[in-house]
Amino acid sequence: RRHSSADRSLTARLSAAKRRQAMRGPAYMFSAPSFSLSEVEQRFLEAAEYGNIPEVRRMLLHIPNLNVNAVDYMGQNALQLAVANEHLEVTELLLGRADLARVGDALLLAISKGYVRITEALLSHPSFRDAHRLTASPAQVDMLDDFYAYDEDGTRFSHDVTPVILAAHCQEYEIVHTLLSKGARIDPPHDYFCGCDSCNYQQQYDSFSHSRSRINAYRGLASPAYLSLSSEDPVLAALELSNELAMLADIEKEFKNDYSRLSNQCKDYVVGLLDLCRSTEEVEAILNGETVSDDSFDMPGRPSLTRLKLAIKYELKKFVAHPNCQQQLLSIWYENLPGLRQQTTAVKLLVVLAVAIGLPGLAVAYWVTPCSRTA
Ligand SMILES: [Zn+2]
16 A cells, blocks of 8 residues: 555545636637736746846846746746757756746756756756655646646646656656666556556546556656666566567557557667677677576576577567577587588588487487586
């Protein structure tokens, strides 16, 4: 019952959203928000948008009750405008204000545009000092404050997209690395048939966004950036994820294409790793994995090929047929007779014949001294 408090806050938040929506009616999605900006606010927003650093600094210093959270007709505040136009210094000036809202939205915006330095500036904001902000999914984060304005006008990210999921979607290695080092993770979605309170509630409340949040999470998990940076053993993680996604493609028929595509993406990732190998040692590392094999059939000193066996089990043909993999298998096949590989077919046939004739003798030799050179 570790989720219970998060579930309760989620329930409260969802019912609040429902009430708000009922109050406004469905038309709120299409009607323009009524807004009015004072002349000062307008100037402030423009200065932020065009990166007018001295003007922003002057206004922040000398106008005592300046509303830094004023929004323009598109529903964007000064921080979002500055971030959208890659004005790092204006962003830093604005971040100095304690009453700044929508830092979360600005962070998502910066990540989606791949602005690494602005992302880092935003992450150094005091509101991220509470590590919970990044580690919990937005559904769990208490959003009574104006941190994320997801459901208000002027933002294009859905509720279930966390900073780390977005960075993974956008293949921003550097940002994913930064977020991971701050403790952010992508929570694997619950089982499709999961019957816990949270899943039941989301399924009933909005089954579309429930399915979409699952796909978004899997898209993040399957992205090469996240696979490479988040796990100690990316090959194993990618193999298992590809298998899980292939099974989901069979279960969730309506999203079959999405899940199949993600499953293939994981497979391509593993094949891509094989492509990058520069030496036998690296190929061996990928094919064998690092785990100590407890398979009693394995010969000591012989590569275990754990990952390769897993790839065969998961029907990963491209991986098994990869030249680097086949080359490795051939060298294992010809292990004790290295010269044989270069011989003609006739010589090979002769050797096979000789071994076949000598087999009884060899069997006896193996019986007597199982670990000798000839056996
Ligand atoms: Zn569940």
